[in-house]
Amino acid sequence: MFCFQCEQTAGCTGCSGSRGVCGKGQDTARLQDELTGVLIGIARASDGNEVTKSTTEIIIEGLFATLTNVNFDNDSIRELIRRAEEEKEKLIPKCSGCGSPCSRNENFDMESLWGDNEDIRSLKSLILFGIRGMAAYAYHAMALGYEDEEVNQFFYKALFAVGQEGDMEYLLPVVMETGEVNLKCMAMLDRANTETYGIPAPTEVTFAVDKGPFIVVTGHDLKDLEELLRQTEGKGINIYTHGEMLPAHAYPKLKAYSHLRGNFGTAWQNQQKEFQNLPGAVLFTTNCLMPPMDSYADRVFTTAAVAYPGLKHIHAVGGRKDFTPVIERALELGGYSERTEFTGINGGKKTVTGFGHNAILSAADKLIEAVNNKAIRHFFLVGGCDGAKTGRNYYTDFVKQAPDDTVILTLACGKYRFNDLDLGEAGGLPRLMDMGQCNDAYGAVKVAAALAEAFGCQVNDLPLTMVLSWYEQKAVCILLTLLHLGIRNIYLGPSLPAFLSENVLGYLVENYNIRPISSAKEDLKRILAEE
Numbered sequence: 230m231f232c233f234q235c236e237q238t239a240g241c242t243g244c245s246g247s248r249g250v251c252g253k254g255q256d257t258a259r260l261q262d263e264l265t266g267v268l269i270g271i272a273r274a275s276d277g278n279e280v281t282k283s284t285t286e287i288i289i290e291g292l293f294a295t296l297t298n299v300n301f302d303n304d305s306i307r308e309l310i311r312r313a314e315e316e317k318e319k320l321i322p323k324c325s326g327c328g329s330p331c332s333r334n335e336n337f338d339m340e341s342l343w344g345d346n347e348d349i350r351s352l353k354s355l356i357l358f359g360i361r362g363m364a365a366y367a368y369h370a371m372a373l374g375y376e377d378e379e380v381n382q383f384f385y386k387a388l389f390a391v392g393q394e395g396d397m398e399y400l401l402p403v404v405m406e407t408g409e410v411n412l413k414c415m416a417m418l419d420r421a422n423t424e425t426y427g428i429p430a431p432t433e434v435t436f437a438v439d440k441g442p443f444i445v446v447t448g449h450d451l452k453d454l455e456e457l458l459r460q461t462e463g464k465g466i467n468i469y470t471h472g473e474m475l476p477a478h479a480y481p482k483l484k485a486y487s488h489l490r491g492n493f494g495t496a497w498q499n500q501q502k503e504f505q506n507l508p509g510a511v512l513f514t515t516n517c518l519m520p521p522m523d524s525y526a527d528r529v530f531t532t533a534a535v536a537y538p539g540l541k542h543i544h545a546v547g548g549r550k551d552f553t554p555v556i557e558r559a560l561e562l563g564g565y566s567e568r569t570e571f572t573g574i575n576g577g578k579k580t581v582t583g584f585g586h587n588a589i590l591s592a593a594d595k596l597i598e599a600v601n602n603k604a605i606r607h608f609f610l611v612g613g614c615d616g617a618k619t620g621r622n623y624y625t626d627f628v629k630q631a632p633d634d635t636v637i638l639t640l641a642c643g644k645y646r647f648n649d650l651d652l653g654e655a656g657g658l659p660r661l662m663d664m665g666q667c668n669d670a671y672g673a674v675k676v677a678a679a680l681a682e683a684f685g686c687q688v689n690d691l692p693l694t695m696v697l698s699w700y701e702q703k704a705v706c707i708l709l710t711l712l713h714l715g716i717r718n719i720y721l722g723p724s725l726p727a728f729l730s731e732n733v734l735g736y737l738v739e740n741y742n743i744r745p746i747s748s749a750k751e752d753l754k755r756i757l758a759e760e
């Protein structure tokens with residue numbers, strides 16, 4: 230196997246041998262490559278042939294399934310391969326009986342990509358990993374009935390490019406277009422979430438678990454959470470968010486369920502510790518799933534693109550999901566016998582979420598005034614993924630050491646490093662504002678654009694610095710979106726992606742001044758000195 234798509238890749242170069250650092254086995258990695266190869270085959274076969282809704286669905290599902298920490302289950306990947314082959318066959322029925330094959334519609338062999346010239350491999354990886362992340366967002370929007378033809382068409386274009394012989398001149402524009410289209414995709418998901426569940430508003434969320442049966446829901450899919458809330462109503466079961474599901478508390482239509490009680494646990498990499506002997510059931514709607522330990526595997530359920538051998542999967546039948554097995558397991562386990570307090574990483578008992586772009590921009594006047602009268606000196610967007618590697622305490626240190634006249638905007642699961650801290654206020658505004666999930670990077674872009682307009686400058690001239698942490702492929706598409714918008718001086722950590730070749734990294738540094746993080750103290754000093 231060869232895989233280097235995530236930040237924890239072995240030796241900062243690539244996972245090989247029998248198992249990746251994430252626990253993905255070589256057989257699974259090979260099947261994921263095979264699936265990607267068929268998806269490229271579909272993109273090739275779509276040239277001149279009309280695709281249907283089901284063709285695009287398998288592309289989106291197939292890409293999502295290959296994201297880090299989503300699908301470890303060979304049988305379900307084989308089923309995706311079967312469905313993908315079937316869709317391809319529908320596009321090119323004549324080819325199956327052809328006596329002189331031209332290889333134009335063949336599946337792609339991913340080995341040829343992994344063994345390619347390192348710059349080509351790097352650019353193609355940026356495209357492929359970027360669309361894997363984007364597919365996750367398109368999938369959530371699709372679940373709520375939202376689609377965008379331009380986004381859908383781009384999946385074919387990008388997959389085609391990955392399978393195509395091409396130089397930097399051909400591939401670089403596709404890399405940048407991935408960022409551009411991902412912005413549209415995140416905007417679509419923002420519309421889907423807010424039109425379905427209302428505009429998020431700042432909401433306090435506690436880390437305690439009440440007495441009695443409960444279910445912990447993790448991942449990014451609000452539709453699955455809503456369905457579970459509906460099915461557990463009046464059953465004496467409480468629901469707790471976990472990981473990236475935390476911002477769900479801020480949506481009016483989800484908050485309206487009184488049994489959506491609080492948040493359990495922190496970011497994904499702590500799950501093996503936090504779920505030990507948990508007296509409740511856990512539902513994974515997306516990444517990040519870690520191989521479950523025996524002490525809790527019998528209470529973990531997966532749905533949608535997530536799968537792991539031996540874990541019970543909740544399938545959609547006729548567009549509906551029946552969560553009865555999860556509910557029954559939660560009732561069997563019974564929960565804690567009394568209210569049990571937990572804390573965040575820094576000992577805090579609660580957090581506040583729900584500072585989406587609407588909430589922040591509704592306080593725009595206050596914010597502008599605070600900047601003008603120097604009550605707020607600088608904004609930091611400290612956002613992105615969390616992860617297991619040491620060195621990520623940089624982000625906690627950074628937030629703790631940021632001066633009192635600075636404001637921290639945050640999003641995604643990396644915020645668990647500091648979201649239980651009480652940072653007080655600056656200019657009458659909270660100094661720490663949680664904008665939501667990783668896809669709410671769209672909101673951060675909107676806020677930055679609105680501030681630039683208000684101050685009559687470019688986003689790069691604002692007193693705003695992005696300090697990002699990456700782990701998986703959603704962070705890749707978000708980074709590409711920021712680059713597409715021309716945002717410079719991004720601080721990126723905890724380490725740089727293994728799939729950036731020296732030349733490609735050189736290009737990004739030269740054109741966007743991407744900077745690897747150093748120490749919180751040094752970086753803060755440098756950023757504030759450059760103001």
Ligand code: SF4
Nearest residue numbers: 232235238244249251
């Ligand atoms: Fe390794 Fe990450 Fe790939 Fe898993 S997803 S095999 S940890 S590079």
Ligand code: SF3
Nearest residue numbers: 516517614641642667
């Ligand atoms: Fe986290 Fe896995 Fe990326 Fe949506 S849940 S941000 S790592």
